[in-house]
Amino acid sequence: MKKEFGIFLLLAVLCAVTAAINPKFISAVNLTNIANLIGLFGIFSIGLGLVIITGGIDLSVGSMFALSGVLLSLALTSWHWPWPVAAAAAILVPMLLGWCHGWLISRLKIQPFIITLCGLLVYRGLARFIAQDNTMGFGSAEGFETLRDITKGKLFGLPMPFVILLVIAAIMWFVLHRSVFGRYLLAVGRNEEATRFSGINTRRVIATSYVIAGLLTGISGILLAFYTNSISPSNHGNFYELYGIAAAVLGGCSLRGGEGSIIGILIGTALLQVLQNLVNLLGIPSSLNFAVMGAVVFIGVLADHLVQLRSAQRAVRI
Amino acid sequence: MSAAPLLEVRGISKRFPGVIALDNVALEISEGEVVALVGENGAGKSTLMKILGGVYQPDGGEILVGGQPAKIHNVTDAMRLGIAFIHQELNVLGNLDVAANVFLGREPVMTPFKLIDRKKIHADTEPYLKRLGLNVSSSTRVDQLSIAQQQMVEIAKALSLNARLIIMDEPTSSLTLSETERLLELVRELSKQGVSVIYISHRLGEIQSCADRVIVLRDGKNAGALAKEEIFHDRLVSMMVGREIKNFYTQSTAAKTPGYFKVRNARSIRFPDQAVSFDAARGEILGFAGLVGAGRSELAKAIVGLDPSGSSDLNLGEEKISIRHPRDAIERGIYLVPENRRTEGLVVQMSVRENVTLPSLKNFTRLGWIQRKRERKTVEEQIVSLRIKTPTTEAAVMNLSGGNQQKIVLGKWLAMNPKVMILDEPTRGIDVGAKAEIYRLMRELAERNTVILMISSDMEEILHVSDRVAVMHEGEISGILDRADCTEENIMQLAVGKKISAAKAPFSS
Ligand SMILES: Nc1ncnc2c1ncn2[C@@H]1O[C@H](COP(=O)(O)OP(=O)(O)OP(=O)(O)O)[C@@H](O)[C@H]1O
Numbered sequence: 001m002k003k004e005f006g007i008f009l010l011l012a013v014l015c016a017v018t019a020a021i022n023p024k025f026i027s028a029v030n031l032t033n034i035a036n037l038i039g040l041f042g043i044f045s046i047g048l049g050l051v052i053i054t055g056g057i058d059l060s061v062g063s064m065f066a067l068s069g070v071l072l073s074l075a076l077t078s079w080h081w082p083w084p085v086a087a088a089a090a091i092l093v094p095m096l097l098g099w100c101h102g103w104l105i106s107r108l109k110i111q112p113f114i115i116t117l118c119g120l121l122v123y124r125g126l127a128r129f130i131a132q133d134n135t136m137g138f139g140s141a142e143g144f145e146t147l148r149d150i151t152k153g154k155l156f157g158l159p160m161p162f163v164i165l166l167v168i169a170a171i172m173w174f175v176l177h178r179s180v181f182g183r184y185l186l187a188v189g190r191n192e193e194a195t196r197f198s199g200i201n202t203r204r205v206i207a208t209s210y211v212i213a214g215l216l217t218g219i220s221g222i223l224l225a226f227y228t229n230s231i232s233p234s235n236h237g238n239f240y241e242l243y244g245i246a247a248a249v250l251g252g253c254s255l256r257g258g259e260g261s262i263i264g265i266l267i268g269t270a271l272l273q274v275l276q277n278l279v280n281l282l283g284i285p286s287s288l289n290f291a292v293m294g295a296v297v298f299i300g301v302l303a304d305h306l307v308q309l310r311s312a313q314r315a316v317r318i
Numbered sequence: 319m320s321a322a323p324l325l326e327v328r329g330i331s332k333r334f335p336g337v338i339a340l341d342n343v344a345l346e347i348s349e350g351e352v353v354a355l356v357g358e359n360g361a362g363k364s365t366l367m368k369i370l371g372g373v374y375q376p377d378g379g380e381i382l383v384g385g386q387p388a389k390i391h392n393v394t395d396a397m398r399l400g401i402a403f404i405h406q407e408l409n410v411l412g413n414l415d416v417a418a419n420v421f422l423g424r425e426p427v428m429t430p431f432k433l434i435d436r437k438k439i440h441a442d443t444e445p446y447l448k449r450l451g452l453n454v455s456s457s458t459r460v461d462q463l464s465i466a467q468q469q470m471v472e473i474a475k476a477l478s479l480n481a482r483l484i485i486m487d488e489p490t491s492s493l494t495l496s497e498t499e500r501l502l503e504l505v506r507e508l509s510k511q512g513v514s515v516i517y518i519s520h521r522l523g524e525i526q527s528c529a530d531r532v533i534v535l536r537d538g539k540n541a542g543a544l545a546k547e548e549i550f551h552d553r554l555v556s557m558m559v560g561r562e563i564k565n566f567y568t569q570s571t572a573a574k575t576p577g578y579f580k581v582r583n584a585r586s587i588r589f590p591d592q593a594v595s596f597d598a599a600r601g602e603i604l605g606f607a608g609l610v611g612a613g614r615s616e617l618a619k620a621i622v623g624l625d626p627s628g629s630s631d632l633n634l635g636e637e638k639i640s641i642r643h644p645r646d647a648i649e650r651g652i653y654l655v656p657e658n659r660r661t662e663g664l665v666v667q668m669s670v671r672e673n674v675t676l677p678s679l680k681n682f683t684r685l686g687w688i689q690r691k692r693e694r695k696t697v698e699e700q701i702v703s704l705r706i707k708t709p710t711t712e713a714a715v716m717n718l719s720g721g722n723q724q725k726i727v728l729g730k731w732l733a734m735n736p737k738v739m740i741l742d743e744p745t746r747g748i749d750v751g752a753k754a755e756i757y758r759l760m761r762e763l764a765e766r767n768t769v770i771l772m773i774s775s776d777m778e779e780i781l782h783v784s785d786r787v788a789v790m791h792e793g794e795i796s797g798i799l800d801r802a803d804c805t806e807e808n809i810m811q812l813a814v815g816k817k818i819s820a821a822k823a824p825f826s827s
């Protein structure tokens with residue numbers, strides 16, 4: 001909890017500073033927009049966070065967005081599938097790919113970095129091939145207005161992606177912090193062998209984490225496709241896995257595995273989105289966008305590291 | 319007597335690339351029996367136990383449980399048959415709390431969502447901690463515990479399985495005197511309750527005190543068994559190593575220079591308010607005894623500058639030296655061989671050769687190129703002199719038995735030429751034959767005028783190897799005993815902080 005508090009403080013300070021400099025920050029329109037983006041990014045970041053907690057990584061998220069986005073557009077506009085079927089397919093494809101990753105990683109012991117790097121290349125290529133490098137869209141959403149309206153709609157004044165994120169986060173909080181499976185995730189991430197010696201099927205635990213990541217990527221993918229409304233297969237979702245990794249790490253996940261929390265990932269995601277917004281609102285050249293983000297992630301991680309060193313020393317003293 | 323033994327294994331064989339770890343091995347154990355399994359490092363003890371625990375599959379042979387053939391394909395199978403296994407290496411998870419570790423894989427859940435019943439898991443854990451005399455809360459994160467306490471958590475976990483057979487692979491190697499006593503008592507209790515125990519240890523004293531029977535392995539084969547009345551030190555040793563070991567403990571003959579190494583006001587991060595001072599003589603082995611948490615390792619770290627907030631004033635001969643950083647200590651010829659050698663002393667993925675020469679690689683180079691031949695020759699000499707059991711110099715250290723890994727690290731340090739050598743638990747997990755070799759090397763170093771400080775929790779070692787013994791209690795030296803006054807009784811008294819008349823002051827000013 002202490003760990004999340006530090007980054008929460010950073011978030012609060014950033015918000016306060018931005019609001020002070022540019023009051024537009026707290027306008028309803030801007031806040032709704034930020035909430036929408038936090039929803040979009042938060043959902044798949046949670047999935048990535050789980051994978052990171054097992055000591056793995058998933059670099060293929062962005063390419064999966066492109067692939068599932070292209071397929072979704074085709075299914076709805078060209079093949080005229082009923083929208084529930086198309087949406088289910090757009091979720092199932094990433095889940096299936098996640099399952100493949102998990103299987104290869106846990107059975108054949110290939111490093112997650114390599115498997116998902118291959119995924120990053122392959123899915124992007126497939127997406128471009130299927131779309132023949134054409135930008136895809138949803139036109140006037142004829143026949144699937146319901147789906148579009150759900151993704152762009154509001155509930156209690158909150159944008160739908162944000163509401164979905166809250167629901168998913170609540171569920172995943174119980175899964176990670178209260179359920180047996182969540183405990184095994186943490187255990188596997190710290191020491192797979194020791195966990196296996198306790199009679200736990202560690203392969204299944206690891207593979208499942210990739211399937212869940214796929215599921216959440218699929219859900220995010222649909223929301224993202226309707227958010228951008230046009231999917232250019234060569235750059236749709238580019239770098240998004242890195243936002244997810246950055247959010248998870250800022251939120252206290254360790255790339256070595258075994259550490260992390262849902263609340264932390266949420267705050268990490270929010271921090272990144274607020275930063276983006278800040279760059280826009282404060283008139284910082286948008287070319288500096290990545291540099292600002294990189295610097296903040298660095299500062300966040302460094303500060304956390306120093307705090308931990310301190311408390312470790314204090315712990316020994318007692 | 320008529321009933322089938324609880325567990326029987328026959329003709330078990332297991333080979334690894336380049337090694338036959340087990341060759342036609344048999345073992346049986348009845349209900350409530352305590353069988354000690356002994357043998358040199360690499361004899362195959364852990365491998366045999368891992369087969370019983372479902373970690374490895376045997377290449378041949380059969381396992382009978384209660385007279386019925388049993389197949390143990392994985393850890394779960396073993397647990398189902400009532401076999402609990404405390405591994406030689408610690409297998410606790412530092413990122414979880416004590417209760418989560420004890421019940422890992424068997425968490426009590428609340429329906430319908432399989433959420434962990436947190437009240438129950440903690441309530442269920444407490445009695446086991448009490449029974450072991452482990453004075454920590456079940457909600458403490460395990461990485462906050464000392465190594466000894468972590469080991470006790472592992473033992474609690476095995477107890478909580480309510481197993482019929484508990485395998486303990488060197489459970490006491492990281493425990494100190496009082497905890498070892500507690501564990502031995504526990505083993506006796508368990509056996510009274512009808513639980514069988516297979517107990518692996520290199521400390522023969524422990525075996526004499528708890529075993530009903532000893533089974534000896536040598537080079538992966540059965541080398542004999544001894545009944546309780548036949549368990550004698552010499553007999554065990556010669557069965558294990560296949561030869562007599564003479565002069566197990568070599569006595570000091572060299573003249574000593576008292577007060578050569580003076581430590582004054584050493585403060586460690588753990589006991590910042592205790593200033594420790596003592597003198598050690600050139601040419602002597604000064605043993606450091608004490609209970610867990612007495613601050614011995616911390617003192618050592620403060621002396622060599624490994625403790626950033628520690629401090630001490632040192633005098634080496636006439637020279638006053640100040641140490642801010644471990645580098646300063648190494649430059650002055652003051653070395654510490656740390657306690658946690660597996661993590662602090664080895665690159666386990668690398669080969670035996672690469673590990674042995676890592677700190678001294680410069681000696682094997684010409685113009686920056688490594689002279690492989692010379693390097694290999696030195697390593698081969700080390701392997702012979704320490705009796706390291708490895709198929710070749712190129713085997714990955716990871717695949718050696720626990721004790722052989724220790725020997726490699728130790729050999730690496732002993733080959734250097736120190737003025738002061740601090741050894742923290744030098745023979746943890748090392749077999750008797752190699753122990754004799756290490757004691758000989760230590761003695762040789764001392765004769766060559768090195769000051770040796772030996773921190774040890776092995777009572778026999780403290781009693782027989784040291785020239786004098788410093789006993790620590792809660793961060794202080796509670797007294798120093800001359801060789802003539804070194805008795806278990808005296809050491810235990812000082813270790814719990816009692817005053818005794820035989821104890822000398824740690825230094826003369
Ligand atoms: N996974 C493995 N791969 C290759 N060789 C192995 C492996 N595990 C064990 N060995 C070899 O098998 C032999 C027996 O090892 P084992 O660990 O059973 O010895 P041990 O009797 O437990 O020794 P110690 O007292 O040092 O713990 C050793 O020669 C070791 O190098």
Ligand SMILES: [Mg+2]
Pocket residue numbers: 363364365406487719720721
């Ligand atoms: Mg062993």
